[in-house]
Amino acid sequence: MSGRLIAIDWGTSNFRAFLVDRHSGECLDSVRSDAGLRSLTTEEFPHYCEAQVGRWREGGQVPVYLSGMVGSARGWSEAPQLDVPAGAEDLAANVVAAPGLDNAWIVPGLKVVRDDHVDVMRGEEIQAFGALALAARDSAICCLPGTHSKWAQLKQGKLVDFSTAMTGELFHAVRFHTLPGEPGRGDTPHSERAFAQGLAASRHPAGVLHALFEARSRHLYAGLEGQEVSSFLSGVLIGSEVLAQHGALLANGDEVLLVGSSGLNPLYRQALEAQQLRVKEIDSDAATLAGLLALAERHQSN
Amino acid sequence: MSGRLIAIDWGTSNFRAFLVDRHSGECLDSVRSDAGLRSLTTEEFPHYCEAQVGRWREGGQVPVYLSGMVGSARGWSEAPQLDVPAGAEDLAANVVAAPGLDNAWIVPGLKVVRDDHVDVMRGEEIQAFGALALAARDSAICCLPGTHSKWAQLKQGKLVDFSTAMTGELFHAVRFHTLPGEPGRGDTPHSERAFAQGLAASRHPAGVLHALFEARSRHLYAGLEGQEVSSFLSGVLIGSEVLAQHGALLANGDEVLLVGSSGLNPLYRQALEAQQLRVKEIDSDAATLAGLLALAERHQSN
Numbered sequence: 001m002s003g004r005l006i007a008i009d010w011g012t013s014n015f016r017a018f019l020v021d022r023h024s025g026e027c028l029d030s031v032r033s034d035a036g037l038r039s040l041t042t043e044e045f046p047h048y049c050e051a052q053v054g055r056w057r058e059g060g061q062v063p064v065y066l067s068g069m070v071g072s073a074r075g076w077s078e079a080p081q082l083d084v085p086a087g088a089e090d091l092a093a094n095v096v097a098a099p100g101l102d103n104a105w106i107v108p109g110l111k112v113v114r115d116d117h118v119d120v121m122r123g124e125e126i127q128a129f130g131a132l133a134l135a136a137r138d139s140a141i142c143c144l145p146g147t148h149s150k151w152a153q154l155k156q157g158k159l160v161d162f163s164t165a166m167t168g169e170l171f172h173a174v175r176f177h178t179l180p181g182e183p184g185r186g187d188t189p190h191s192e193r194a195f196a197q198g199l200a201a202s203r204h205p206a207g208v209l210h211a212l213f214e215a216r217s218r219h220l221y222a223g224l225e226g227q228e229v230s231s232f233l234s235g236v237l238i239g240s241e242v243l244a245q246h247g248a249l250l251a252n253g254d255e256v257l258l259v260g261s262s263g264l265n266p267l268y269r270q271a272l273e274a275q276q277l278r279v280k281e282i283d284s285d286a287a288t289l290a291g292l293l294a295l296a297e298r299h300q301s302n
Numbered sequence: 303m304s305g306r307l308i309a310i311d312w313g314t315s316n317f318r319a320f321l322v323d324r325h326s327g328e329c330l331d332s333v334r335s336d337a338g339l340r341s342l343t344t345e346e347f348p349h350y351c352e353a354q355v356g357r358w359r360e361g362g363q364v365p366v367y368l369s370g371m372v373g374s375a376r377g378w379s380e381a382p383q384l385d386v387p388a389g390a391e392d393l394a395a396n397v398v399a400a401p402g403l404d405n406a407w408i409v410p411g412l413k414v415v416r417d418d419h420v421d422v423m424r425g426e427e428i429q430a431f432g433a434l435a436l437a438a439r440d441s442a443i444c445c446l447p448g449t450h451s452k453w454a455q456l457k458q459g460k461l462v463d464f465s466t467a468m469t470g471e472l473f474h475a476v477r478f479h480t481l482p483g484e485p486g487r488g489d490t491p492h493s494e495r496a497f498a499q500g501l502a503a504s505r506h507p508a509g510v511l512h513a514l515f516e517a518r519s520r521h522l523y524a525g526l527e528g529q530e531v532s533s534f535l536s537g538v539l540i541g542s543e544v545l546a547q548h549g550a551l552l553a554n555g556d557e558v559l560l561v562g563s564s565g566l567n568p569l570y571r572q573a574l575e576a577q578q579l580r581v582k583e584i585d586s587d588a589a590t591l592a593g594l595l596a597l598a599e600r601h602q603s604n
Contacts, residue, residue, distance in 0.1 A: 081523075111523055117506065118519040148481075148515060151508070164519070165511035166480065173475040178468065179450075204419065205544025206453070208510055209467035209539070213450060217420040217466070221383075221413055237511070244509025 001299060002061045004028070006053050007292035009123055009285075012036045012147075015048075018289050019056045025293055029056065030285075032083040037075050045076035046100030063300075064104035065292040068123035071096070071106045081111040081120055085158040088129045092298035107295060110159060119164050123288075124259075128159055130291030131259045131282045134216035141249055144284070145238075145260040145268050152247050164246075165241040174233055180216035184229030195267065198235020199274055208240040215299035234267065236249070244273040252276040259287050303602060304363045306330070308355050309594035311374035311425060311587075314338045314449075317350075320591050321358045327595055331358065332587075339377050347378035348402030365602075366406035367594040370425035373398070373408040383413040383422055387460040390593070391429045394600035409597060412461060421466050425590075426452040426561075430461055432593030433561045433584045443551055446586070447540075447562040447570050453547050465550070467543040476535055482518035486531030496530035497569065500537020501576055510542040536569065544573040554578040561589045 013036035019029040031052050037126045039050055049064070056062055056184070071079035079096040091108050098104035109122035124144045131142055132200055138157050144150040147168035153161045175181040197218070201211040217234050218224035255278040258268055261282070269279045310319045311483040315338035333354055351366070358364055373455040375379035381398040400406035411424035426446045432554050433444055440459050446452040449470035455463045486489050499520070503513040508556055520526035526534055552558070557580040560570055564585070571581045 076487070104454070111519070113523045116502075118516055118524045119512075120519045120522055149511075163506075163508040163512050164515040165508065166476075166482065166515045167511055169480045169524045170476070170511065173479040174468075174472070176476040177479045178471045180468065195600075200418075205550035206465040206467065207542060207550075208544065209469055209472065209543050210421075210465050212472070213466040214420055217413070217422045220422055221415045222420045227521075240509060241511050244507070244511065248507035248509075 002058060002063070003106045004056070004058075005296050006056055006060045006062055006064040007072070007289050007294065008049070008053070008064060008066045009288045010037065010066055010075070011068045011123065012038055015052065015283065015286040016288070017053050018285070019053075019062075020289055020293055021155055022231050022293065022296070025290060027289055037069055038140055042076070045070075046098065049098075049101055049104070058267070060102045063296065064098070064101065065095075065107060065296055066104065067107040067126040067288065067292060068096060071109060071122055077106055079106045079108045081122070084110055084112055084162070085155075085160040086125070087158045088294045089298045091125065092295050095243045095299055105299065107292070110162070112161060117163065118174045119162060121150055121162060121164070124157055126245060126291035127259050127284055127287040127294065128152045128154060128291070130287035130289065131257045132157070133290045133294055134282055134286060135257055135280060137257075140257045141254065141270060142257045143245070143272070145258070145264045149241055151249065153249065163245075165245070167241045171234055171237050174212055174237075175230060180213055180219075181229065181233060183219055183226035184233060186227065188227040188230055191228040191231040194231035195235040195270070197224070199233040199271055201232070201237025201240040202236045202243055208236060211240065212237045238267055239274070242268070242275050246275045246277065250277060251279065251285065255280060258280055259284050304360060304365070305398040306358070306360075306364045307595065307598050308358055308364055308366040308370070309591050310351070310355070310366060310368045311370045311590045312339065312368055312377070313370045313425065314340055317354065318590070319355050320587070321355075321364075322591055322595055324595065324598070328590060329491040329591055339371055344378070347372075348400065351400075351403055351406070362404045363546070365463065366400070366403065367397070367409060367598055367599065368400060368406065368411040369594060370589065373424055373588055374413060379408055381408045381410045381412040383424070386412055386414050387457075387462040388412055388427070389460045390596045391600045392428065397601055407601065412464070414463060417435060419465065421464060423452055423464055423466070426454065427461055428597065429561050429586055429589040430454045430456060432589035432591065433559045434459070435592045435596055436584055436588060437559055437582060439559075442559045442560045443556065444561050445547070445570060445574070445602070447560070447566045451543055453551065455551065465547075467547070469539045469543045473536055473539050476514055476539075482515055482521075483531065483535060485521055485528030486517070486537050488529065488536060490532055493530040493533040496526060496533035497531075497537040498570070499526070500534040501541040501573055503534070504538045504541025504545055510538065513538045513542065527585070530596035539574070540569055540573045544570070545579050548577045548579065552579060555580065557582060559584055561586050
């Protein structure tokens with residue numbers, strides 16, 4: 001068995017691969033590209049993957065573990081979505097061989113199907129298990145911000161429940177496809193002031209459907225500049241997401257493991273702290289790597 | 303003074319004109335088209351208006367009153383937005399002559415500018431005053447559903463406060479520009495069942511940013527068909543709008559004047575009644591007509 005593995009997070013719009021030392025958990029090399037699932041046909045997946053990471057494989061000895069939308073019906077090959085509660089060992093027991101590439105494994109996603117709540121996840125379950133390992137916890141609430149932000153509850157090493165907020169995707173839809181978003185379409189720098197105004201607006205009693213509209217009314221009558229609209233909308237949406245999840249899951253003073261990128265983590269930290277929550281930040285790439293490493297240990301010992 | 307007037311509601315995407323008998327309030331004739339503001343240049347406004355209603359004007363004797371986005375910076379000529387509280391007499395005192403057409407008047411809009419709430423309205427203020435007259439009330443809470451739904455509080459004949467929910471515009475943005483909306487892009491019939499599911503989902507503790515995502519997860523795992531996605535999203539958004547406004551403005555058993563079209567009123571009635579609110583429906587065209595008539599009485603007596 002090789003002392004290395006290759007961890008890949010492959011989503012709709014990007015590809016990230018890491019060569020990992022199994023003993024130290026260290027990342028020895030990495031590669032990333034914009035070649036998301038959307039840009040490839042089914043037959044291209046094994047070739048693209050081999051072209052990106054082939055030089056690390058030692059003739060196929062080094063295994064590849066893939067998480068993310070790569071396991072969806074539109075991805076390389078469909079992997080199941082397991083019911084919660086589930087742990088890393090359940091994911092390991094249900095990996096799917098990636099067609100056309102030897103010793104390459106696609107990791108399952110998770111789902112919740114109840115009368116009052118239906119939800120799906122692919123990729124963030126690995127990051128949540130990795131974050132738990134990196135934080136040396138066996139229970140936590142993880143916030144994984146993004147296009148479809150996930151909030152995961154973990155207890156004794158199992159992911160027991162989660163919900164998705166469409167924050168990132170709505171941000172894009174409002175900015176590029178509504179009247180209030182119109183002045184915010186340019187490529188403008190982040191405005192602290194407008195983001196803080198958006199966070200405050202997210203607590204408006206008339207709710208988020210109103211708070212978003214204040215991007216327009218404040219632009220007309222309250223000094224919100226066109227180049228600030230995008231930050232204001234971001235504040236409204238991230239604030240609304242955190243406000244709702246706080247009400248649903250958390251009490252003041254609780255800790256949230258924030259598992260995001262260096263771009264999103266500071267914005268979410270600000271929103272979480274404004275809601276009297278404590279924050280422990282974990283880099284999402286490091287979490288993917290730690291999560292796939294933990295899964296590989298269980299998979300190879302089966 | 304002519305015994306008739308011409309009432310026009312001219313918005314971003316449509317034009318509606320009514321010939322009205324001033325004594326009976328009766329609508330004698332009407333014309334409507336898709337020629338919204340967006341489709342015309344500034345110089346075209348007077349010519350288009352004359353072409354549509356010239357045959358009713360008795361050589362310019364019959365006055366024209368115009369409300370809606372026609373009075374915005376992108377419309378025919380900018381009319382002010384007055385601060386609340388304001389009544390029909392305040393609107394009448396601030397009408398603006400429409401350039402290039404004799405005896406034609408553009409009605410002001412309204413605004414709220416406070417630290418904690420900034421909002422704007424053009425056209426719905428006229429409908430709210432008209433609805434009040436038609437319902438023979440001097441105080442009410444009006445719900446005016448649409449692209450930008452308005453909730454207006456009226457007391458003793460004055461509009462004292464209001465807020466906007468971006469419900470209609472978000473419905474379009476989510477349906478046509480997000481992943482969960484994708485299966486709902488076709489022209490499908492309304493589904494009672496999916497709309498009711500969306501209303502229920504709008505009460506999810508994780509909030510509307512999550513409830514919208516259930517369009518995807520329920521499509522994958524809970525039997526929500528592709529042709530039902532649009533009705534489900536509509537239920538989530540209308541339900542969220544009503545839920546927030548209920549919390550902000552109303553107690554169980556309160557009455558709402560619902561001032562909408564024959565397409566939207568039944569959906570809003572269902573959402574309002576699900577929140578234990580009583581509903582009195584008023585047709586939005588009738589409200590425009592009654593509102594502009596009330597305003598004209600005050601304008602001509604100045």
